[in-house]
Amino acid sequence: MALLVDSRLLMRRVRDLRCLTPRRHRVKEKWAATRTKHPPTSLALQHFDATYSIQLGKLWPSVRVALLSERKYGALLNNFSHDAVLAGLEAQGCRDFTSDTDTEAQTSEVSTEEESSCVSMKKSGADGQQLPPLQLSPHIKCSVFPRADIARFKPARPDMCGLLGYYLMDAASVLPCLALGVQEGHNVLDLCAAPGGKTLALLQTQCIGFLCVNDSSVSRTLRLKKVLHSYVPKQFLNDEKLRITSFDGTKWGEIERDTFDRVLVDVPCTTDRHSLMEDDNNIFSKNRTGERRKLPQLQLELLLAGIEAACPGGEIVYSTCTLSQTQNLSVVEQAIYLAREQHGINLQVSHTHTLNHISEILWFFGT
Ligand SMILES: C[S@@+](CC[C@H](N)C(=O)[O-])C[C@H]1O[C@@H](n2cnc3c(N)ncnc32)[C@H](O)[C@@H]1O
Numbered sequence: 001m002a003l004l005v006d007s008r009l010l011m012r013r014v015r016d017l018r019c020l021t022p023r024r025h026r027v028k029e030k031w032a033a034t035r036t037k038h039p040p041t042s043l044a045l046q047h048f049d050a051t052y053s054i055q056l057g058k059l060w061p062s063v064r065v066a067l068l069s070e071r072k073y074g075a076l077l078n079n080f081s082h083d084a085v086l087a088g089l090e091a092q093g094c095r096d097f098t099s100d101t102d103t104e105a106q107t108s109e110v111s112t113e114e115e116s117s118c119v120s121m122k123k124s125g126a127d128g129q130q131l132p133p134l135q136l137s138p139h140i141k142c143s144v145f146p147r148a149d150i151a152r153f154k155p156a157r158p159d160m161c162g163l164l165g166y167y168l169m170d171a172a173s174v175l176p177c178l179a180l181g182v183q184e185g186h187n188v189l190d191l192c193a194a195p196g197g198k199t200l201a202l203l204q205t206q207c208i209g210f211l212c213v214n215d216s217s218v219s220r221t222l223r224l225k226k227v228l229h230s231y232v233p234k235q236f237l238n239d240e241k242l243r244i245t246s247f248d249g250t251k252w253g254e255i256e257r258d259t260f261d262r263v264l265v266d267v268p269c270t271t272d273r274h275s276l277m278e279d280d281n282n283i284f285s286k287n288r289t290g291e292r293r294k295l296p297q298l299q300l301e302l303l304l305a306g307i308e309a310a311c312p313g314g315e316i317v318y319s320t321c322t323l324s325q326t327q328n329l330s331v332v333e334q335a336i337y338l339a340r341e342q343h344g345i346n347l348q349v350s351h352t353h354t355l356n357h358i359s360e361i362l363w364f365f366g367t
Helices: 002-020 026-034 040-068 085-091 104-113 171-179 197-204 218-231 249-255 272-277 286-293 295-309 329-343 351-358
Strands: 073-077 117-123 142-144 166-170 187-190 210-214 242-245 260-266 310-320 347-349
Touching (some): 040 272, 117 171, 166 171, 166 197, 197 218, 218 242
Parallel strands (some): 187 260
Antiparallel strands (some): 073 142
């Protein structure tokens, strides 16, 4: 893996040198002259080196290598498809990691390549009951190629009804959906839902009573609608089962309080891997510095809104795809404090209780 990173860095260095070499064509020269000296991906790496080396200590070098390595996808199986997708993927050597409990080799593969974080919490009901053990949905399945196999999935094909067989996403992105522990007839809110990978995973449980899907970005909500129509039969997308909105999620507490059995708060964050790999749409671009600095506050407001939206006894899962303690633990701690002080809401954090069940599947590093 180290070799892979070295060769990437080498390629980047060669590209940089090429840019500095004088060119005959004026257009190229101009491009080289205006080329940013500090691309956002380099700024992201500098930032992570500074913060994560302190936060993660000795673990940081290996996590750094994983973050800079080729991304490894999981294929979320679409139970609505008529094709025998799982069998097809198994024939290619893939395994469903959500039902794989004794494959240490495979679990470490997934864990070192992902940087997601999720914490679940329960809003205390009048009865103040202890948390029941988490029941993972057996219907959320995600296939991955085995350890050291970086084969790519073929594009999913439509079945006879035009529905695609699987959706490619980071394997760890399935975790928040499992951790939500959706049960039969639950009223569920997905507060920041676009482009819809986790919504799709939640729908795989096929037991949700009503699903409310929201994302403040209208363009991303349109993408989400396209995703749903490519994977889910129309009868599951009617007004009685699903509502799609584009509200500012931070205001949800003013719209619908004490309503949902389960709330997923999958917030915008520094998306660490993307920030290291892609200069386009990168939160570390100089012109997005303000937006980046405001992320923890936005995350806090979204989580508080999600907490307010949950019914007494309801559960909330907060998830990000960053390793940042400022965007994970600190946000959760502040939200718990403010929920109690400002809204009189008590929360039980079920981080450990969630991990105890899922840790057989993925490796976790607690911060
Ligand atoms: C990490 S992405 C969500 C990914 C999605 N859950 C999935 O699995 O495909 C975060 C989303 O939050 C949305 N967002 C940002 N600010 C928001 C707000 N104030 N209210 C609701 N959504 C917001 C962004 O548009 C973005 O789509």
